[in-house]
Amino acid sequence: xxxxxxxxxxxxxxxxxxxxxxxxxxxxxxxxxxxxxxxxxxxxxxxxxxxxxxxxxxxxxxxxxxxxxxxxxxxxxxxxxxxxxxxxxxxxxxxxxxxxxxxxxxxxxxxxxxxxxxxxxxxxxxxxxxxxxxxxxxxxxxxxxxxxxxxxxxxxxxxxxxxxxxxxxxxxxxxxx
Numbered sequence: 001x002x003x004x005x006x007x008x009x010x011x012x013x014x015x016x017x018x019x020x021x022x023x024x025x026x027x028x029x030x031x032x033x034x035x036x037x038x039x040x041x042x043x044x045x046x047x048x049x050x051x052x053x054x055x056x057x058x059x060x061x062x063x064x065x066x067x068x069x070x071x072x073x074x075x076x077x078x079x080x081x082x083x084x085x086x087x088x089x090x091x092x093x094x095x096x097x098x099x100x101x102x103x104x105x106x107x108x109x110x111x112x113x114x115x116x117x118x119x120x121x122x123x124x125x126x127x128x129x130x131x132x133x134x135x136x137x138x139x140x141x142x143x144x145x146x147x148x149x150x151x152x153x154x155x156x157x158x159x160x161x162x163x164x165x166x167x168x169x170x171x172x173x174x175x176x177x
Contacts, residue, residue, distance in 0.1 A: 006048060013044030013052065028067055033060030033077075051089045058084035071113035071123055078106040101131040 017039050024039075026032045033056050041053025059077035066073065082102060091097045105127035112123035 005046060009045040009048035010052070013040040013049060016040065016043030028063070028065050029069060030060045030062070030064030030066060033057070033063060036060070047089065051085050054084040054088040055081035071109055071120060074120075075106055075110045075113055078102070078109070082106065101134040104134050105131040 017036050020035075020039050024032060024035045037053045037056030037058075037060060040056055041049045043049065044052060058080040062077045062080045063069065063073065069077075082099060085099065086092060089097070091099055093099050093103050108127040108130045109123045112119065112126065
């Protein structure tokens with residue numbers, strides 16, 4: 001199982017959510033997120049369904065009864081989601097999971113919130129940059145620990161996959177060459 005399975009599982013979960021969206025109760029944000037978590041958990045395969053479903057459920061519980069959110073609300077919901085993911089997946093920060101990107105992003109939104117800045121667009125942009133940097137660092141650390149011949153194979157294989165995807169998009173055979 002690799003990244004493609006993760007992407008498929010996440011896609012299956014969100015397709016199910018979108019399919020049921022018209023009938024979902026949206027009286028408040030919490031009720032809506034709890035339903036999203038339930039649908040997602042029952043349709044996304046592997047461990048993705050339970051872990052991300054739990055994240056939506058925990059965030060929804062923090063937003064129960066709310067029809068508007070502040071940056072501080074989002075941080076509280078995000079921290080609850082992270083705690084749920086950690087408990088469900090038996091993961092900790094530093095285990096080289098998505099938590100290593102999510103937590104710094106939440107910290108950045110919290111920083112904006114603490115400074116009485118409710119500019120969510122700027123907070124999300126800063127959070128995105130922090131999360132991307134965390135992922136890049138993790139990937140760089142992982143790759144640099146590999147023997148040189150493995151790194152070369154990784155970069156060659158990534159190039160082959162990229163060319164193959166581009167050919168499929170353009171209607172070609174998808175074979176690398």
